[in-house]
Amino acid sequence: MVVVGAGGAGLSAAVTAKDLGAKNVLIVEKMPVVGGNTLRCASAFNAADPERQKALPMTDTLKDAVVKAIN
Numbered sequence: 001m002v003v004v005g006a007g008g009a010g011l012s013a014a015v016t017a018k019d020l021g022a023k024n025v026l027i028v029e030k031m032p033v034v035g036g037n038t039l040r041c042a043s044a045f046n047a048a049d050p051e052r053q054k055a056l057p058m059t060d061t062l063k064d065a066v067v068k069a070i071n
């Protein structure tokens with residue numbers, strides 16, 4: 001199996017494919033580092049689990065701090 005992109009979704013897809021029995025999994029990434037938009041945004045705006053995210057709401061103060069840190 002070939003997975004294009006080594007961001008959060010691509011890496012998750014590769015691990016899932018292997019867990020489900022794929023013999024060989026190849027990840028292809030165009031950037032010099034892995035991480036995709038997950039790396040770019042420092043995971044600040046990714047919410048893969050909406051139920052878990054509800055327990056830690058994004059306030060305006062927190063959002064401003066995250067945006068400042070990313071910039």
